Amino acid sequence: AGIVAAADGAPVTNTAKSEFVTARQTHFSRKGQAYYIVGANFWYGGYLGAPSGVGERKRLLKELDTMKAIGINNLRVLAVSEKTDMKSAVSPATTAKPGEYDENLLVGLDFLMAEAAKRDMTVVLYLNNFWQWSGGMTQYLNWFEGTPALDPNVTKDYDDYMKKNARFYVNAAAQKEYRQVIAKIVKRVNTITGKPYSEDPHLMSWQLANEPRPGNGKATKEEKAAYVKWIDDVAGYIHSLDRNHMVSTGSEGLAGSAQDAQLFLDAHRSKHVDYLTYHLWPKNWEWFDSRNPQGTWDNAITRSRDYLNSHIELAKKLDKPIVLEEFGLDRDGPSFSIKATTRIRDRFYKEVFDVVYTRAAKGDPIAGFNFWAWGGAGRAANADYWWKPGNDFMGDPPQEEQGLYSVFDTDTSSLELIKEYGDKLKSIKR
Numbered sequence: 019a020g021i022v023a024a025a026d027g028a029p030v031t032n033t034a035k036s037e038f039v040t041a042r043q044t045h046f047s048r049k050g051q052a053y054y055i056v057g058a059n060f061w062y063g064g065y066l067g068a069p070s071g072v073g074e075r076k077r078l079l080k081e082l083d084t085m086k087a088i089g090i091n092n093l094r095v096l097a098v099s100e101k102t103d104m105k106s107a108v109s110p111a112t113t114a115k116p117g118e119y120d121e122n123l124l125v126g127l128d129f130l131m132a133e134a135a136k137r138d139m140t141v142v143l144y145l146n147n148f149w150q151w152s153g154g155m156t157q158y159l160n161w162f163e164g165t166p167a168l169d170p171n172v173t174k175d176y177d178d179y180m181k182k183n184a185r186f187y188v189n190a191a192a193q194k195e196y197r198q199v200i201a202k203i204v205k206r207v208n209t210i211t212g213k214p215y216s217e218d219p220h221l222m223s224w225q226l227a228n229e230p231r232p233g234n235g236k237a238t239k240e241e242k243a244a245y246v247k248w249i250d251d252v253a254g255y256i257h258s259l260d261r262n263h264m265v266s267t268g269s270e271g272l273a274g275s276a277q278d279a280q281l282f283l284d285a286h287r288s289k290h291v292d293y294l295t296y297h298l299w300p301k302n303w304e305w306f307d308s309r310n311p312q313g314t315w316d317n318a319i320t321r322s323r324d325y326l327n328s329h330i331e332l333a334k335k336l337d338k339p340i341v342l343e344e345f346g347l348d349r350d351g352p353s354f355s356i357k358a359t360t361r362i363r364d365r366f367y368k369e370v371f372d373v374v375y376t377r378a379a380k381g382d383p384i385a386g387f388n389f390w391a392w393g394g395a396g397r398a399a400n401a402d403y404w405w406k407p408g409n410d411f412m413g414d415p416p417q418e419e420q421g422l423y424s425v426f427d428t429d430t431s432s433l434e435l436i437k438e439y440g441d442k443l444k445s446i447k448r
């Protein structure tokens with residue numbers, strides 16, 4: 019299509035609107051068809067695409083081809099990281115300090131977007147992180163409050179971390195820099211394709227952050243209100259920069275909403291939030307004990323099924339699609355070793371896929387999944403399984419043992435399950 023001028027004469031896009039993933043009430047549409055997400059979390063995809071330094075473009079192409087071969091059509095990727103002293107965070111980072119950005123990593127993102135497009139994959143890009151493993155909100159507060167960036171692996175106090183992190187939403191200077199970063203990326207012209215990100219139909223959505231929470235489990239009324247306002251304001255800001263793409267929050271659902279369903283609904287009611295997201299972590303949330311799988315499996319599965327189904331009901335209330343964009347469980351043992359089997363994880367994946375597929379086939383608003391996370395050819399480098407700069411990137415970010423939740427290219431049974439259920443999901447005709 020030629021340049022389509024908007025009412026005010028500004029060129030909106032030279033790509034037909036139908037090329038973009040859009041939400042049509044409770045379902046996604048793309049190229050005139052219903053669109054289901056068979057996705058991987060691939061946080062480091064932009065890092066592998068960098069032209070120098072940490073870049074490993076040969077590995078990236080191999081990972082994308084392996085994912086394509088098992089039917090993956092969507093990637094959820096970290097778009098920007100913040101330089102920090104924290105040991106549990108990735109380095110290098112995109113934002114060295116406010117106003118100073120690493121073009122090498124941004125070109126890496128360009129390369130990833132270009133290669134994903136060649137494989138007709140769509141990409142969700144998250145623009146911040148509630149957790150410390152990419153610097154994230156705690157690093158913004160270090161810059162603008164002067165408080166130390168907090169690493170829960172060191173402080174061992176997640177409640178304190180989450181409460182302090184919520185100050186990000188109401189810190190004007192931090193929000194100003196965050197919006198500057200958003201504008202830099204949303205308005206970026208891809209240096210590989212020459213296409214503006216805002217006109218790239220392989221971008222599925224901009225995401226405010228990875229797992230933004232209103233504070234900790236005891237979030238106050240004021241903190242909840244600040245969180246709801248932050249979501250509406252920033253999502254609206256992104257839409258003002260880019261009229262073609264959807265915006266999502268990156269929320270985990272109730273677990274990331276102080277278990278407050280009303281808050282989850284209020285936070286996602288905004289007309290600027292185009293679809294809902296949720297995550298499922300039975301082990302992190304202590305429903306499952308991987309050292310006592312027999313004794314905790316039933317509880318974990320019962321609660322997981324309830325979590326999976328109840329959020330689909332919430333999506334119906336808001337008349338918006340919902341994506342299960344993270345879920346995972348550790349390897350048998352438990353073990354971080356790639357040699358360990360994945361029988362329990364495979365059983366869990368199958369349980370998740372069964373609910374997602376059954377509900378999607380019935381026409382419910384569940385639009386698909388992204389498992390956490392693609393490890394591919396990455397291999398742990400150290401006996402203690404902790405990441406150090408220069409080591410392979412893999413599905414587990416630096417704040418977790420390398421091998422915890424990663425799905426490696428040798429985890430054949432897991433890859434087969436993803437392909438089997440991904441094909442079923444994509445075969446749903448609406």
Ligand SMILES: O=C1NC[C@H](CO)[C@@H](O)[C@@H]1O
Nearest residue numbers: 149228229302344415418
């Ligand atoms: O977004 C996330 N959710 C859960 C992952 C595994 O614990 C974690 O690595 C990541 O921060």
